[in-house]
Amino acid sequence: MADENKKVKTGTVAVPCPKCNKRINLPLRQITEKGVSFPCPGCKTKLKVRRNGQKVTVSVIKSAESDILPEEEPKQEIIQKTPAWIVTFADLATLLLTFFVLMLSFANMDVVKFKELVGSVQERYGVTFHESGSYQAVSKGQIAELDSNVKSVSAKAAREQLVNVIYDAIVRQGFRGKVALTSTDEGVRMRVNGRALFAPGTATLIPESLRLLDDIVTIMKETKNLFLEIEGHTDNVPVRTKKFPSNWELSVARASSTLEHMVAKGAPKERLSAAGFSDTRPLFDNKKKEVRLLNRRVEFLFKQDLGQHIEPSFRQKR
Secondary structure, eight states, X not given: OOXXXXXXXXXEEEEEOTTTOOEEEEEGGGOOSSOEEEEOTTTOOEEEEEEETTEEEEEEOOOXXXXXXXXXXXXXXXXXXXXXXXXXXXXXXXXXXXXXXXXXXXXXXXXXXXXXXXHHHHHHTTOOOOOTTOOXXXXXXXXXXXXXXXXXXXXXXHHHHHHHHXXXXXXXXXXXXXXXXXXXXXXXXXXXXXXXXXXXXXXXXXGGGHHHHHHXXXXXXXXXXXXXXXXXXXXXXXXXXXXXXXXXXXHHHHHHHHHXXXXXXXXXXXXXXXXXXXXXXXXXXXXXXXXXXXXXXXXXXXXXXXXXXXXXXXXXXO
């Protein structure tokens, strides 16, 4: 057995192999008085190193039993676990969010559409009862839905549905800002600026106006029990031409021209009528020039059938 003493310094110590004289650098902190064993990286001889004070002794061991050089322990990562209460809190927050979303949806619910949905579900599963005043299943499409609503729901709900359909047509045809919609017990009234339909002093429809009128024709064709009155209005600026001696003739001619176009496109003429009112029903004071032009307009009054037949006519109010 070969021995070799080395004076120890701080850090690492170079230990020579007694057989091959290869020096092995060992961490000083791992060498104890009991000693540690390790194989020589050169000749594979098993060596044992002991520390005695400031001296290090290395020897060759022949026994199969030896101490094993301890490896440096890996650093353990500290994992912070989520507190147990956070799971319950997250569940509670999710349930509260769902609750308030449901509350908001019920607050904005359209009762008429909800009852129509109930009717459609009942029909789908074969539970359909046809009772007077009840909500029945509705067909697809806004116009077909409007047709069903006019028959079965209240007059107010039917007017609201009609306003939605007309408003979609206005936006789709680019007439936003040129048309005003109002809904009253009288019906749904659509006011169209005169210049959006006619050139000044004429009763000939401009090409851009035909798109909106064609959509109104479609609504009238596919919506039963709905009547339309077309009204022509002017301001108090006199019109003196061979064709239109006064504003009366101009207002009637504009209403008539609009009606004739709609009939030519297939609108049911038995549910249409036209009238001219000249400057007798101004929206604004005709004395103010800045708003006087707004009195030049054509109005469309949509009325629900109340059981009375309205004969189509061209009326001139004086």
